[in-house]
Amino acid sequence: MPEVDLPLNAPAPPALSIAAGNILVIDDEAGIRDSLEVLLTLEGYAVKMASDGEQGMRILELENFDLVLLDLALPGLSGLELLPQIKVMHPELPVIMITAYGTVDNIVDAIRAGAENFVQKPWDNEKLLADIRSAIARHKAEEENVQLKRAFKQRYSFPNIVGKSEVMTRVFDLVAQVAPSRSTVLVQGESGTGKELIAKAIHANSPRRDKPFVPINTGAMPSELLESTLFGHVKGAFTSAVASKKGLFEVANGGTLFLDEIATMGMDTQAKILRVLQDRRFMHLGGIQEIQVDVRIIAATNIDLRQAVRDGRFREDLFYRLNVITVDLPPLRARREDIPPLVQHFLEFYCNENGMPLRKLSADALRALIDHDWPGNVRELENSIERGVVLSSGPVIGSDLLPGHITGRSFQDALLEHNPNASLFDILEDIERRIIIEKLERCNWNQTDAAEQFHIPLSTLNQKIKRLNIEIRKRGRE
Numbered sequence: 001m002p003e004v005d006l007p008l009n010a011p012a013p014p015a016l017s018i019a020a021g022n023i024l025v026i027d028d029e030a031g032i033r034d035s036l037e038v039l040l041t042l043e044g045y046a047v048k049m050a051s052d053g054e055q056g057m058r059i060l061e062l063e064n065f066d067l068v069l070l071d072l073a074l075p076g077l078s079g080l081e082l083l084p085q086i087k088v089m090h091p092e093l094p095v096i097m098i099t100a101y102g103t104v105d106n107i108v109d110a111i112r113a114g115a116e117n118f119v120q121k122p123w124d125n126e127k128l129l130a131d132i133r134s135a136i137a138r139h140k141a142e143e144e145n146v147q148l149k150r151a152f153k154q155r156y157s158f159p160n161i162v163g164k165s166e167v168m169t170r171v172f173d174l175v176a177q178v179a180p181s182r183s184t185v186l187v188q189g190e191s192g193t194g195k196e197l198i199a200k201a202i203h204a205n206s207p208r209r210d211k212p213f214v215p216i217n218t219g220a221m222p223s224e225l226l227e228s229t230l231f232g233h234v235k236g237a238f239t240s241a242v243a244s245k246k247g248l249f250e251v252a253n254g255g256t257l258f259l260d261e262i263a264t265m266g267m268d269t270q271a272k273i274l275r276v277l278q279d280r281r282f283m284h285l286g287g288i289q290e291i292q293v294d295v296r297i298i299a300a301t302n303i304d305l306r307q308a309v310r311d312g313r314f315r316e317d318l319f320y321r322l323n324v325i326t327v328d329l330p331p332l333r334a335r336r337e338d339i340p341p342l343v344q345h346f347l348e349f350y351c352n353e354n355g356m357p358l359r360k361l362s363a364d365a366l367r368a369l370i371d372h373d374w375p376g377n378v379r380e381l382e383n384s385i386e387r388g389v390v391l392s393s394g395p396v397i398g399s400d401l402l403p404g405h406i407t408g409r410s411f412q413d414a415l416l417e418h419n420p421n422a423s424l425f426d427i428l429e430d431i432e433r434r435i436i437i438e439k440l441e442r443c444n445w446n447q448t449d450a451a452e453q454f455h456i457p458l459s460t461l462n463q464k465i466k467r468l469n470i471e472i473r474k475r476g477r478e
Helices: 030-042 053-062 079-089 104-112 125-154 166-178 195-204 223-231 267-279 305-310 316-322 336-353 363-371 377-391 411-418 424-442 447-454 458-467
Strands: 022-026 046-050 067-071 095-099 117-120 185-188 213-217 256-260 281-283 290-292 296-301 325-328
Touching: 022 030, 022 053, 030 046, 030 125, 046 053, 053 067, 053 079, 067 079, 067 125, 079 095, 079 104, 079 336, 079 363, 095 104, 095 125, 104 117, 117 125, 166 195, 166 325, 185 195, 195 213, 195 256, 195 296, 223 267, 267 281, 267 296, 267 316, 305 316, 336 363, 336 377, 363 377, 377 424, 424 447, 424 458, 447 458
Parallel strands: 022 046, 022 067, 067 095, 095 117, 185 296, 185 325, 213 256, 256 296
Antiparallel strands: 281 290
8 A cells, every 4th residue: 555644743723513524535446545544534534435436436426525545446437437437427516536556558548538637546634635635626616607607597497308418508698598588599400409498488488478388399280380380361361261260370479489490481381371471461372461479489390490491491581580599409428427417307207107116227328328329319318218217117127127228128038137937928029119119209109100110000009009018108208
């Protein structure tokens, strides 16, 4: 064990009602842990000890710390392997690496992974304490800033939007700024990033909150039906128009109209939307009387509208009308630190919805979720957690209950690991059940779409759902 100098006959520190900071030491050498505990306690810090990475992660799940002292060479997971997991769980938590083997490559790797500093054994007590004081001071200042931002966010209503990453904090700030205005907002982001939730948050924090919020997926219907839905029609405007009908612009009068997948609209419909934005007037299909409305437009798209303009698929004048204020939603792979709180949010939601005691994820399951690239973003994560909750039979959801494309394991491997005595019939039935559930998840629990993709009659799929005791879930949320 490297020698560690400790102050001799040091006077006892003054009594502290609050510790100077909470420090977790993760080191496999008992002598090092004991030396650090004495040194740090004399300085007024509250200290917890862990002898390996797994014990350290368990402690971090239960308690809050201001700093981690992490040994590079640990049994099992090394310090460099553990560091990214700590930063995912607690992105702002400073970590100082300690090692007897400090190479240049190790230092570079540690700093790239998010280490605050790198200290080599045997260390200089005064320098180590100075580094600790500096890191904790910065951490507490950052925490105060986070608390201020959180208090600012709590003044507003952002239901079901979970995120503590810096990129999402900027989104929350922008939403809070633009919500009180009358301006048109364009929400951009990949499918499944939560564009409708952002639109609802803007509406809920605007002066229009007591008026209707009316969403429509403009890509889900042909142009003739879309125009009738948006603008309404008079009796006899077309063959099936047996009675006059209001459009969504009238329904949303005084409130907000959310136009999802705006880029899929035909050019004729785009021209009519442009006129409403310019003049706040329109006519029913087949009508001759102009109708004036006061509607705020929030549009959303998952494609590059500028490129669509260049390609001649989207009107340039409409683009500039919509692009007054733009909210760019990051993909989930760009904010991996938000995965643990999102997982907890969905676990609580689906356990409550299914009348189950609260489940938790195993460490390997959480690691698989953090490592996945999430092409379907938050919606894909939500579906994965819902699946795990529905299929779970105990308090812990293991990686065997996650979709195979996330864990890289086959259904057979997962089933045999869970039940090594499973019969061939059990294996085949479980494979069929999980394939159907996964297809339903990908089709947003639309049985008709799932049957079409399976190339089987809907009645056949319904029979299988009944035989396999699959509980049909309601449609997923944006």
